[in-house]
Amino acid sequence: MSITREASLLGATGQILGWDQETMMPEGGLELRSRQLAQLARMTHELATDPRVGEWLAACEADASLMSDPFSVAAVNVRETRRAYDRATKIPASLVEELAKTTSISQHEWAEARKLSDFARFRPHLEKIVRLLRERAACFGWDKAKGEAWDALADEYEPGCTAAEVESVFKPLRTRLAGLVSDLLTKGKAPRAEFNDYAVPVEAQERFSRFVLEKIGFDFRRGRLDRSTHPFCGGSHCNDVRMTSRYSERCLNDGLGSSMHEAGHGMYEQGLRFEHVGTPMGESVSLGIHESQSRMWENQVGRSRAFWTWAMKELPRFVGDDAQRFSLDDFYGAANVVEPGFIRVDADEATYNLHIMIRFEIERAIIRGELDVAGIPSVWNRMYKEYLGLDVPDDRRGCLQDIHWSMGSMGYFPTYTLGNLYAAQFFEAARKEMPDLLDQFARGEFGGLKRWLNGKIHEEGKRYLPRDLCRRVTGQELSPEPLMRHLEGKLRPLYGL
Amino acid sequence: MSITREASLLGATGQILGWDQETMMPEGGLELRSRQLAQLARMTHELATDPRVGEWLAACEADASLMSDPFSVAAVNVRETRRAYDRATKIPASLVEELAKTTSISQHEWAEARKLSDFARFRPHLEKIVRLLRERAACFGWDKAKGEAWDALADEYEPGCTAAEVESVFKPLRTRLAGLVSDLLTKGKAPRAEFNDYAVPVEAQERFSRFVLEKIGFDFRRGRLDRSTHPFCGGSHCNDVRMTSRYSERCLNDGLGSSMHEAGHGMYEQGLRFEHVGTPMGESVSLGIHESQSRMWENQVGRSRAFWTWAMKELPRFVGDDAQRFSLDDFYGAANVVEPGFIRVDADEATYNLHIMIRFEIERAIIRGELDVAGIPSVWNRMYKEYLGLDVPDDRRGCLQDIHWSMGSMGYFPTYTLGNLYAAQFFEAARKEMPDLLDQFARGEFGGLKRWLNGKIHEEGKRYLPRDLCRRVTGQELSPEPLMRHLEGKLRPLYGL
Numbered sequence: 001m002s003i004t005r006e007a008s009l010l011g012a013t014g015q016i017l018g019w020d021q022e023t024m025m026p027e028g029g030l031e032l033r034s035r036q037l038a039q040l041a042r043m044t045h046e047l048a049t050d051p052r053v054g055e056w057l058a059a060c061e062a063d064a065s066l067m068s069d070p071f072s073v074a075a076v077n078v079r080e081t082r083r084a085y086d087r088a089t090k091i092p093a094s095l096v097e098e099l100a101k102t103t104s105i106s107q108h109e110w111a112e113a114r115k116l117s118d119f120a121r122f123r124p125h126l127e128k129i130v131r132l133l134r135e136r137a138a139c140f141g142w143d144k145a146k147g148e149a150w151d152a153l154a155d156e157y158e159p160g161c162t163a164a165e166v167e168s169v170f171k172p173l174r175t176r177l178a179g180l181v182s183d184l185l186t187k188g189k190a191p192r193a194e195f196n197d198y199a200v201p202v203e204a205q206e207r208f209s210r211f212v213l214e215k216i217g218f219d220f221r222r223g224r225l226d227r228s229t230h231p232f233c234g235g236s237h238c239n240d241v242r243m244t245s246r247y248s249e250r251c252l253n254d255g256l257g258s259s260m261h262e263a264g265h266g267m268y269e270q271g272l273r274f275e276h277v278g279t280p281m282g283e284s285v286s287l288g289i290h291e292s293q294s295r296m297w298e299n300q301v302g303r304s305r306a307f308w309t310w311a312m313k314e315l316p317r318f319v320g321d322d323a324q325r326f327s328l329d330d331f332y333g334a335a336n337v338v339e340p341g342f343i344r345v346d347a348d349e350a351t352y353n354l355h356i357m358i359r360f361e362i363e364r365a366i367i368r369g370e371l372d373v374a375g376i377p378s379v380w381n382r383m384y385k386e387y388l389g390l391d392v393p394d395d396r397r398g399c400l401q402d403i404h405w406s407m408g409s410m411g412y413f414p415t416y417t418l419g420n421l422y423a424a425q426f427f428e429a430a431r432k433e434m435p436d437l438l439d440q441f442a443r444g445e446f447g448g449l450k451r452w453l454n455g456k457i458h459e460e461g462k463r464y465l466p467r468d469l470c471r472r473v474t475g476q477e478l479s480p481e482p483l484m485r486h487l488e489g490k491l492r493p494l495y496g497l
Numbered sequence: 498m499s500i501t502r503e504a505s506l507l508g509a510t511g512q513i514l515g516w517d518q519e520t521m522m523p524e525g526g527l528e529l530r531s532r533q534l535a536q537l538a539r540m541t542h543e544l545a546t547d548p549r550v551g552e553w554l555a556a557c558e559a560d561a562s563l564m565s566d567p568f569s570v571a572a573v574n575v576r577e578t579r580r581a582y583d584r585a586t587k588i589p590a591s592l593v594e595e596l597a598k599t600t601s602i603s604q605h606e607w608a609e610a611r612k613l614s615d616f617a618r619f620r621p622h623l624e625k626i627v628r629l630l631r632e633r634a635a636c637f638g639w640d641k642a643k644g645e646a647w648d649a650l651a652d653e654y655e656p657g658c659t660a661a662e663v664e665s666v667f668k669p670l671r672t673r674l675a676g677l678v679s680d681l682l683t684k685g686k687a688p689r690a691e692f693n694d695y696a697v698p699v700e701a702q703e704r705f706s707r708f709v710l711e712k713i714g715f716d717f718r719r720g721r722l723d724r725s726t727h728p729f730c731g732g733s734h735c736n737d738v739r740m741t742s743r744y745s746e747r748c749l750n751d752g753l754g755s756s757m758h759e760a761g762h763g764m765y766e767q768g769l770r771f772e773h774v775g776t777p778m779g780e781s782v783s784l785g786i787h788e789s790q791s792r793m794w795e796n797q798v799g800r801s802r803a804f805w806t807w808a809m810k811e812l813p814r815f816v817g818d819d820a821q822r823f824s825l826d827d828f829y830g831a832a833n834v835v836e837p838g839f840i841r842v843d844a845d846e847a848t849y850n851l852h853i854m855i856r857f858e859i860e861r862a863i864i865r866g867e868l869d870v871a872g873i874p875s876v877w878n879r880m881y882k883e884y885l886g887l888d889v890p891d892d893r894r895g896c897l898q899d900i901h902w903s904m905g906s907m908g909y910f911p912t913y914t915l916g917n918l919y920a921a922q923f924f925e926a927a928r929k930e931m932p933d934l935l936d937q938f939a940r941g942e943f944g945g946l947k948r949w950l951n952g953k954i955h956e957e958g959k960r961y962l963p964r965d966l967c968r969r970v971t972g973q974e975l976s977p978e979p980l981m982r983h984l985e986g987k988l989r990p991l992y993g994l
Contacts, residue, residue, distance in 0.1 A: 013514065026737055027718050028716070033733075221525050236530075239526055277529065
């Protein structure tokens with residue numbers, strides 16, 4: 001369908017402009033850039049909602065032979081184009097454009113507000129975003145009997161996802177996690193984490209990140225790694241993937257984790273097939289599945305003893321021989337220390353999901369109208385006390401830490417925890433098929449895992465829905481068990497329990 | 498006119514993608530990027546040729562009160578929108594798109610061919626470009642009695658420019674320059690040029706360039722400086738100007754000259770008024786006038802004794818105290834040594850225009866059909882022998898050195914020499930109004946010249962045509978005399994004549 005390919009191509013241009021705004025654009029460019037992004041969003045929307053797309057879809061859907069195999073390229077493209085078309089035709093172009101313009105400006109305002117820890121500066125922008133998101137949810141609609149407006153927003157990121165369903169997964173997960181974290185902190189003995197205070201210049205960290213990413217399989221001839229305030233993975237298509245990372249002078253693991261995380265996203269994008277560019281078969285399944293890839297490389301790989309067995313031998317030539325004083329236990333321990341903290345992106349694997357739960361509950365209450373934007377800081381701080389036992393010192397380290405809401409993304413955060421669940425379940429399946437996977441990592445060989453993911457997940461594009469893909473790849477329904485097995489199995493022994 | 502503003506905004510997006518392709522894009526991105534640029538070119542063309550623009554123009558032109566002052570904002574915007582509309586409606590969208598796609602690929606092929614000094618690799622791409630350019634010229638048309646197809650191409654860059662007119666300026670200029678160069682080389686004593694062999698790391702050069710550019714008035718909050726194979730100045734508008742430079746490990750003056758040159762373009766762009774963005778009043782007059790700005794900062798400023806009086810005191814903290822061994826005469830001499838060479842962008846001020854004349858004669862013969870693309874290398878080499886007394890050793894240092902033809906730009910090169918003529922004439926006028934201008938430079942003060950250019954040229958946008966602007970700013974018709982006075986007055990004494 002040439003019109004939807006045109007829309008996709010124009011969207012790819014918007015992606016490059018978005019990347020440029022975060023990494024390269026001089027500050028003076030903001031005003032015109034907002035106009036450019038708004039124009040592209042409007043034009044893309046116009047193409048994606050062209051009545052000829054609806055006519056083409058109807059004709060395809062009426063063609064029984066075309067649709068006979070629901071997982072054929074044609075049938076998948078029709079099914080997913082239909083989903084996107086139905087969503088797109090429900091929003092007026094003016095709302096699309098206003099959201100694009102507003103979020104472009106408010107991302108900048110958020111960055112300034114965060115710098116100054118000044119929520120009041122960000123508040124009017126977020127209020128406007130919330131108003132526009134409610135309008136957007138109303139356009140999409142939701143199951144009025146069992147659902148709520150938040151569902152209409154979340155469906156954009158994770159097809160079929162509802163607040164009720166998320167709540168039903170988060171509740172037991174919170175109980176199990178609370179038990180584990182409590183045991184570790186009260187009964188366990190924390191591993192040595194001295195390496196997390198090892199001061200390394202940012203340039204050396206970046207060079208090490210590039211080396212590791214190249215080694216695990218990110219193709220720099222088809223992508224870039226730059227820096228930005230909030231790391232992300234963008235770009236226009238599989239052969240031009242733009243990732244960013246962020247490095248802390250104080251802690252190498254922060255930046256390395258961030259780089260490996262984004263490379264997981266980046267390798268998913270690079271693993272999509274160029275022949276399908278511009279069609280759903282050339283696109284990723286959902287944010288939850290996307291996140292499973294980033295989490296797996298960050299956590300199942302990057303925090304494993306096997307990874308550090310290899311990495312500890314490579315590190316000194318990037319950061320100096322002084323790094324030789326750390327033992328394998330030091331590296332492995334430092335990567336896995338559990339410590340409740342304020343910052344989500346710095347969180348350990350065990351407490352991470354508690355951060356997500358707080359964001360989910362707040363954004364759900366906001367969209368429900370039970371909480372005003374002005375009330376976010378106090379609710380945020382109260383929940384951090386309750387869930388993580390922490391007194392948030394300022395909004396910079398509190399409710400201003402994430403870029404997502406400034407981008408108009410509500411209903412997005414839970415996909416991070418879905419990603420953690422999928423990652424653990426996929427990784428168990430991979431290890432079952434390749435029992436020597438960890439030995440490969442210890443030798444610096446990551447191609448086995450990467451090729452497995454390419455074949456099982458990346459190259460399939462949107463052929464399967466998230467839950468179906470999970471069942472096909474792992475033979476099981478999505479379950480919290482693999483994640484809890486992963487965390488319990490690693491952390492209890494590490495903490496001497 | 499909102500449609501033409503939309504077209505301009507989309508064009509600005511294409512500019513950012515073009516910059517990205519040359520500076521940031523990974524190599525894998527080329528194929529899709531070509532499609533993106535072709536799409537934007539097509540969409541921009543569709544907007545710019547919308548019949549409603551023609552209707553709006555006709556209505557404006559019929560409104561006598563609107564057009565009564567030909568230099569009012571409204572009248573200028575109508576006049577120049579008419580010029581652009583008439584040009585745009587004469588080319589079919591398919592040709593616009595094919596040119597964009599072809600030149601995107603051939604720029605990449607040119608870069609590879611140049612690396613390998615392999616003209617045969619570039620040849621089929623250039624042949625296709627020439628074929629498309631001839632089609633384009635046929636669409637525009639030209640004065641069949643007195644003109645030729647080349648004129649139709651040149652008019653795009655310099656309104657009203659014809660091959661016959663260029664020839665009539667170039668002929669006497671060549672005679673005068675040949676006399677000067679011959680005198681310098683045979684009767685003069687070359688200044689010490691040891692500084693041109695001073696090896697300086699590229700990073701230090703880049704830092705020095707940034708310092709100088711900030712000092713002469715380029716605003717880095719509204720622009721960037723990066724590196725690319727062929728330096729250029731692009732960006733989307735006055736508040737987001739993207740320049741590139743190129744540094745040679747061997748010779749600081751190469752990179753500094755290139756940076757100051759691009760900053761001249763960049764300050765012109767930054768000097769346009771934001772309130773006029775998207776309309777002709779917010780655009781530069783012509784390439785010749787644009788080039789006058791880059792040449793003035795590169796040559797009249799950057800090669801002056803006054804500039805080096807200041808710069809020699811600043812240089813050591815960027816490149817090391819070793820640079821203190823050079824005297825003012827060393828810096829001034831090195832910046833002004835005359836030596837025929839193969840590379841246009843490395844040429845001194847005196848021989849530079851001879852390089853342009855060769856390109857002009859070749860592209861004119863190609864468009865006339867008197868020369869085949871295959872014949873370029875031999876004609877090129879013969880002319881370098883005749884004009885500059887040089888035996889070109891390979892095509893890398895010969896006919897593959899410039900990016901222009903690979904971008905589909907024929908009729909462009911002469912604007913460089915027009916720029917030299919305008920630069921000299923404008924600078925004479927500025928010195929007449931500010932007799933202490935050189936003393937200001939010697940103190941590191943460049944704001945006087947910059948503000949003069951802002952007020953006289955930049956802020957006026959397209960209000961005046963090139964020749965009219967020249968008459969208003971200098972009180973004189975365009976003439977080769979100021980350039981020859983500038984060259985003779987500087988070089989004869991420097992060479993002891």
